Amino acid sequence: xxxxxxxxxxxxxxxxxxxxxxxxxxxxxxxxxxxxxxxxxxxxxxxxxxxxxxxxxxxxxxxxxxxxxxxxxxxxxxxxxxxxxxxxxxxxxxxxxxxxxxxxxxxxxxxxxxxxxxxxxxxxxxxxxxxxxxxxxxxxxxxxxxxxxxxxxxxxxxxxxxxxxxxxxx
Amino acid sequence: xxxxxxxxxxxxxxxxxxxxxxxxxxxxxxxxxxxxxxxxxxxxxxxxxxxxxxxxxxxxxxxxxxxxxxxxxxxxxxxxxxxxxxxxxxxxxxxxxxxxxxxxxxxxxxxxxxxxxxxxxxxxxxxxxxxxxxxxxxxxxxxxxxxxxxxxxxxxxxxxxxxxxxxxxxxxxxxxxxx
Numbered sequence: 283x284x285x286x287x288x289x290x291x292x293x294x295x296x297x298x299x300x301x302x303x304x305x306x307x308x309x310x311x312x313x314x315x316x317x318x319x320x321x322x323x324x325x326x327x328x329x330x331x332x333x334x335x336x337x338x339x340x341x342x343x344x345x346x347x348x349x350x351x352x353x354x355x356x357x358x359x360x361x362x363x364x365x366x367x368x369x370x371x372x373x374x375x376x377x378x379x380x381x382x383x384x385x386x387x388x389x390x391x392x393x394x395x396x397x398x399x400x401x402x403x404x405x406x407x408x409x410x411x412x413x414x415x416x417x418x419x420x421x422x423x424x425x426x427x428x429x430x431x432x433x434x435x436x437x438x439x440x441x442x443x444x445x446x447x448x449x450x451x452x
Numbered sequence: 453x454x455x456x457x458x459x460x461x462x463x464x465x466x467x468x469x470x471x472x473x474x475x476x477x478x479x480x481x482x483x484x485x486x487x488x489x490x491x492x493x494x495x496x497x498x499x500x501x502x503x504x505x506x507x508x509x510x511x512x513x514x515x516x517x518x519x520x521x522x523x524x525x526x527x528x529x530x531x532x533x534x535x536x537x538x539x540x541x542x543x544x545x546x547x548x549x550x551x552x553x554x555x556x557x558x559x560x561x562x563x564x565x566x567x568x569x570x571x572x573x574x575x576x577x578x579x580x581x582x583x584x585x586x587x588x589x590x591x592x593x594x595x596x597x598x599x600x601x602x603x604x605x606x607x608x609x610x611x612x613x614x615x616x617x618x619x620x621x622x623x624x625x626x627x628x629x630x631x
Contacts, residue, residue, distance in 0.1 A: 289599050295619075298612050307619045311593075314622035317629050318594045321575035323487035330500050334478055334507050339471040341511050 415441065459522060466514045478507060485530055488595040492534055492588060494576045505533050527596045528606055531588070538584065578628035586621040593618055 291311055295304035462480075465473025485506055489499040509529050517525055579587055592603055604614035 291600075294600060295615060298615060307615075310619060310623050310626060314590070314625050315594060317575065317626065318590075321573055323490040324496065326482050326486040326500070326503060330503065331478060331482055334482070334504055335471075335475045337504065338474045338478070338507060338511055341508065342469050342471055342474075 463514070463517065463522060466510075467517075474507070474511065477510065481526065484595050485526075488527075488530060488591050489534065491576070491579060491591045491595070492584075493537070494580060498537065502530075502533055502537060506530050509533065521598065521602060523596055524598055524602050524606055527592065527598065531592070531606070534588070575629065578625060581628055582621060582624060586617060586624070589614070589618055590621040590625060 291308035292301075292304050295307045298304075299307070459480075462473045462476045466477060482503060486499055486503050489502040490496065493499055493502070506526075506529060510526070513529065579590075582590070589603070589607075592598070592606075593600070596603070598606070600614055600618070601611055604611040607614060
């Protein structure tokens with residue numbers, strides 16, 4: 283078994299005992315190893331080997347997900363810390379009068395539009411589409427459609443983004 | 453490509469998360485570690501579990517391998533797994549003490565004939581007469597491809613101590629086997 287760790291046992295033992303005794307000890311070790319070779323241990327089953335390989339293959343992607351999760355958690359913690367520090371800094375250092383500015387919830391494109399009725403129609407359509415998509419998403423989450431849940435939800439999200447984008451483009 | 457180059461390539465693959473590289477490490481080392489665990493425990497099922505655990509640990513810890521003798525690193529993990537198993541066994545032994553007395557009375561009544569596969573070979577019977585540390589050292593010497601100096605470093609003891617204990621172990625084993 284240990285063909286590769288051939289080392290000069292006699293020489294090694296001679297550092298601690300006399301040459302004659304070192305020779306005897308080295309001989310004892312060689313003979314014991316001979317006995318061990320004559321009684322080979324059983325080999326692992328092929329099923330066990332296959333099972334170990336499967337376990338490894340299964341464990342690897344999970345490990346990567348865990349790494350991703352760790353990074354996500356760390357990022358969230360750092361972001362939260364930055365927000366808290368920023369809020370404290372604003373309170374501590376910005377003692378002057380605060381100028382309040384207002385931002386419109388309605389985009390400029392719609393605000394400046396002259397065709398209000400058409401805009402209202404589009405708003406109504408958008409609203410209806412969003413409601414329909416929400417309904418479908420809920421049905422998917424509840425597994426009512428029996429389809430590939432996650433992929434379908436992703437598809438609907440993409441649709442929603444596209445509709446939203448188209449709407450604001452006009 | 454030399455054997456060490458090949459091993460280095462496999463380890464790099466493992467660090468990159470390649471299942472194929474890990475599978476290669478299973479092919480290279482499984483038999484040796486199985487033999488090592490079997491000779492230490494004398495139990496196939498336990499050896500199955502310990503071997504699986506070794507590879508689980510390998511996947512978990514491969515990123516912490518920073519070079520040096522890979523076999524020494526891997527045998528260190530295997531040794532720790534065996535020690536954990538022994539600690540668990542000791543705990544279980546205490547719990548089983550109560551049951552033991554009940555079982556002994558039943559055993560006397562019913563003598564079960566063991567099948568061939570259940571009968572431990574002569575070597576296994578004699579190995580169990582060595583103390584655990586001595587048995588572990590002899591098996592480490594036989595199943596690992598480590599030099600005695602590396603084994604001493606792994607066990608964190610002076611090489612003189614390792615040599616002395618190894619000699620006592622193999623001598624005792626020879627005596628037991630030649631009876």
